[in-house]
Amino acid sequence: MPEIVEIGERPYVALRGKVPMSGIGAFADRMREVIDWLAAKEIAPNDAPFFKYDVIDMEGELVMEIGFPVDDLHSGEGEIVTGVLPAGRYAIAHHHGHPDGLMAATGALLDWGKQQGVEWDANGDHWTARLEIYLSDPREVPDMNDWDTDLQFKLKD
Template sequence: MPEIVELGERPYVALRGTVPMDGIAAFADRLREVIDWLAAREIAPNDAPFFKYDVVDMDRGLTMEIGFPVDDVHSGEGEIVTGVLPAGRYVTATHHGHPDGLLGATRDLLAWGDEQGVAWDADGDIWAARLEVYRSDPREVPDMDDWVTDLQFKLKG
């Protein structure tokens, strides 16, 4: 069941790109570039990796970032970007299962929000913070059907 929580600011380092809906998996495979960039600078992630959906346009593609929260704000370079996930109220829900089920979990979360009358922090297809946080480490949980993923969608105000 979704819940509303208060989250603080979270600096992050990520790889940014625009991908078609069927290109998310290939883009996700590039997370290693972020890991290598962080390692080369001796910067440690402080939480699980995330996908951040900045623009969600089912026809033209997704503008998204894949990365990690870190302790401090850094400067990116090339395709590596940095930023701060904004503080505020978020609707959160946990998905247990294969990432293929996240489309349905997202649809259910958005429908719940509509039923509850929440106001998403979004302007049309552009979102302030719409995240999938991947809690399962593939080295420890190799079966994707056993993965745990948190959805975190920022609310207005």
């Protein structure tokens, strides 16, 4: 069952790109670029990696970021961007299982929000903070069917 929680702001470092729905897996495979950039700058992530969906156009391209929360705001370079996940109220739902099930979990969270009358912090296809937080480390949990992921969607203030 989803819940609404208050979350503080979170600085982050990420790789930003435009990808079709069919290209999300290939984009996710580029997470190593963020890890290598952070290591070169001696910046340690302070929490689990995430996918941030800024623009969701199911028929066209998604604008998304894959990255990590960090302690302080930094300057990016090239395709590496930095920013701050805003503080506020978020609807959170937990998904256990293969990432292929995240589309259905997202639909369920959006349906729950509609039933609850929540207002998402979004303007059409443009979202302020729509996140998938990947809680399972693939080195420790190699079977993707056993992965845990949290969906965090920001609500309007």
